[in-house]
Amino acid sequence: MFSDVGKKKMKSLQLGLWGITLACAVGCTDYASSWKFDNPTVRRIQEKETVRHITDDNQKTRIKEYIGKRVRIVFSEGGTELPDEIHTAGRAAALTQDGYFITAYHVVQDRAFYIEQTNMIRRPPSRGFKTSEISRYFSSSRHRGRLVWSNPDADLAILKFPIEGHPYFNLLEANPTKEQIVFSADDEGYGSSPADKRGEVRRENLVGNGVFFAAGSVLDGPDKFLPATASTFSTSLVARRGMSGAPLVTADFKLCGVLSRMEGFGRFQSLRTVAATIDPSLIEDLVADDRDQQTRQRSNKMEDSEVSIPLEWRPMIRDIVKAFTKGDYRLSVPVPGVLPIDPGTSAQIQEYIEEYSEELIELPDETWETSVAQYQGSKRWEFLVDLWTAESGSSDMVLHGEVEEGANGPTLKVGLVYVP
Known part of the structure; x- marks a missing residue:
């Protein structure tokens, strides 16, 4: 007891x-x-x-x-x-x-x-x-x-x-x-x-x-x-x-x-x-099927139409813009899934941002409300992301880029920064 x-x-x-x-x-x-x-x-x-x-x-x-x-x-x-x-x-x-x-x-x-x-x-x-x-x-x-x-x-x-x-x-x-x-x-x-x-x-x-x-x-x-x-x-x-x-x-x-x-x-x-x-x-089968299904859904719904930036891309784009706010236009610290930026492209981006004469800031959540992607076929996309500044909030500048869907996920290529 x-x-x-x-x-x-x-x-x-x-x-x-x-x-x-x-x-x-x-x-x-x-x-x-x-x-x-x-x-x-x-x-x-x-x-x-x-x-x-x-x-x-x-x-x-x-x-x-x-x-x-x-x-x-x-x-x-x-x-x-x-x-x-x-x-x-x-x-x-x-x-x-x-x-x-x-x-x-x-x-x-x-x-x-x-x-x-x-x-x-x-x-x-x-x-x-x-x-x-x-x-x-x-x-x-x-x-x-x-x-x-x-x-x-x-x-x-x-x-x-x-x-x-x-x-x-x-x-x-x-x-x-x-x-x-x-x-x-x-x-x-x-x-x-x-x-x-x-x-x-x-x-x-x-x-x-x-x-x-x-x-x-x-x-x-x-x-x-x-x-x-x-x-x-x-x-x-x-x-x-x-x-x-x-x-x-x-x-x-x-x-x-x-x-x-x-x-x-x-x-x-x-x-x-x-x-x-x-x-x-x-x-292996479930992951492969899901990747294929996601690609098909995007292809069927998004070809020839503009859609919101997919969730999977957003962390990469945020990190790219974050680097730009620090003056790192070559991405000296690699961003997973993002290709290196060539010298000519990085020089154009730097020149355009500096000539805009407003301070570039990191992307807020609101940027996804107006940023768009468009399917180009063959698992390739193009996107435009609105950039923000300390003075104006949403600015006239956009970041252009391309995304290619692959077996191991999306690969992003940085394009130009410009005012459409």
Whole structure:
């Protein structure tokens, strides 16, 4: 029999364990649905399981760095589990350099979602920090995504974001074997949480969206009751809130699945993490089909007509204009997906902007309302983007360019800057 203190400790441990359930939208228990935040107890349990499978710090660092570069935090709006001011979050693993990712379906189910590329400028203090100080520690950019494909039964989804040049998992493993060691990690992100009454955000209260490294072993193979192309398997790896959709990777750096949920099994309801996996050939087919479909749709709807600048191009065009505002007309820092600017073109652009005698500024969101693209056939486009100045806002100047659609995404060629 437990004493009252022992019962309280046992109940606290149960709450902590069940609180790391990753699929609250699917069969969540009462105390799982009421558990809102990451906590030190879960982290200790995760660390204990991890050290059972990896003790070499150098190997741990290599695996964490490899995975961390290929995973991004996905935020989904309109969640019901958390207060309105908090956006629920999960992870997604990069499948291609041009913005295709795989995640757990429940991360984005029936919600608008976006990827927030966050860079840590410096490590925040362990005591926490004020919301007004967040720019001291982090810089970020936000890109909305779309759902390409989903399999709710296996809790899998493929997403597309308008980003280029992203590191990705080029080795995939569809059939992890029993007792095989697997890893998951992310080296960015400290989560999101409302500030307290003093305006401080404390790291221990962040919604589970922080840096992590976890290891475990495969407990059983793919679920025979699901289609062979998309299935699930369980592992001993201990996950915590915010890790949904995070990549599961083998010791030889092969992506073998994404984290889906925690569930109990056996007489004493021990916990295990369920991962979702997919046939690599299906990923290739789905991505290729989506690229073709997007090209066909643009071709059918846009040939001989002007349309808005596609979302995928906008980050590249923003970076080009940003460089111009700094006097960098040759793009000394390459922009992924953009061809180098030849000396003659860069000289014309510099001369025209300087003669315009107003200060060029970075593109605001409003510029896309008046900027246009036109399909020229053979997967080639031309575009005109309105440029903005500090004095006039939207100016008479435009940036002309060409875009060619390719197997690895769009390639942009900068044209001239002029007044039509």
